Amino acid sequence: MRPSPSSSGRWAQSPARFLHVTRPVTVPCLLLGLTVLATGLVWGLCFAPADWQQGETVRIMYLHVPMAWLASAGYVLLALCGVLSFVWRHPLAGVIALEAGPPGAAAAALCLITGSLWGKPGWGTWWVWDARLTSMLVLFFLYVGHILTIRAFDDPMRGQRAAALLALAGVVDLPIIKFSVQWWNTLHQPDSITLTGAPAMSMSMFHPLLVCTLGFTLTGLALLLIRTRAALLERRAQSLALREPPA
Amino acid sequence: MSASLSFSRRKTGRFWIILACLLCLGSAAGLILNALSSTIVFFMAPSQVVAHPPAPSQTIRLGGMVVAGSLHTSHATDSTPEARFDVTDGQAAVTVQYQGILPDLFREGQSVVALGRYDGHGFTASEVLAKHDETYMPKEVADALQKSGRWNPRFGPPPDAASWNSMTAPPPIQTTGSGATE
16 A cells, blocks of 8 residues: 555655745735735625615625635535545645645634524524535534544544545535525525526625635635645654754 | 656556445435435425325424515504414415514515414414525615516515616616606
């Protein structure tokens, strides 16, 4: 099961290449993300119109929708890392999966919390067990399971392989979340924004929502880059400390 | 990195194992969801309830649109408010009785989900939830749509957003609107 020496030599370079490539990108990505996010949030929370029947509570959307998007996209990333670490034993994929879990779980939790805060004034209830809400809760538990599994083994490679399998098995939940509002009747309304059709919302709300989503995505990406870089640098420092004990 | 992503025989084996596992898992999930599809639905439509009435003791969720003009509320000073309204899916209508406070978004023309029992004639609800549709619009657009006669919220969801999104810009709202010229 060991990779051949020549390919292991190449693999060992890839974290170094990642550090080299991402170094000039990380801080600009963070600054750009925060700028776009601030613009979008001020636009959405202060200047976008209120909904004709929901009133001001509709502004929860500018947090709720980006969090749902980030939680789903983050899980796709976990699954891609899962393929890379299970099939190719790619060391960088394992580190990214390790670092992407907690922010993804936070996004899923925020999606559920903001949705609950929105549900009470809108629907008249904090929570119902309909297909959309339940499948999103399952995604949160998948994230928690991944976070625990990948850290549960003394040998980090074993943890990465087990977590990769969990991440891949959990991919089944993503289409269920996406299509739950079409396959079954749910209390949650169908998607307002689709890839093919025009959005079912006023453009004066759609544009700030897009900017907020872009801002959260860039900021989340920067956060992931910072976490991964820190983890790689920590490993490098540890291995240097082991290799050269102080005289 | 691309150089390291080559397919050796062992890697190809692992790749196919994953793909096979995912296919098995996906089809298992699909079959389970298909088998459970009647249980996963959050509510039943009035036509389903009328066609196959559940046992009077069974608690079900009834979902549909509140019929315009069917809402009657009574509020004696010393008791909880009472409401009676019809819920329809376009094919059948069921009368719902409810004691309690209706959610803010409740109105005629809105979709609702009521939890309660059906005795063959009427539905006695213990809880009523408002179901929001996927449309979001500012008050000015909603007013303009109603003034122009293109939409009455009491009779269902608003028209396709593409038809009114140009109305969002404030100036044209006053000039358009055939209702004002009538």
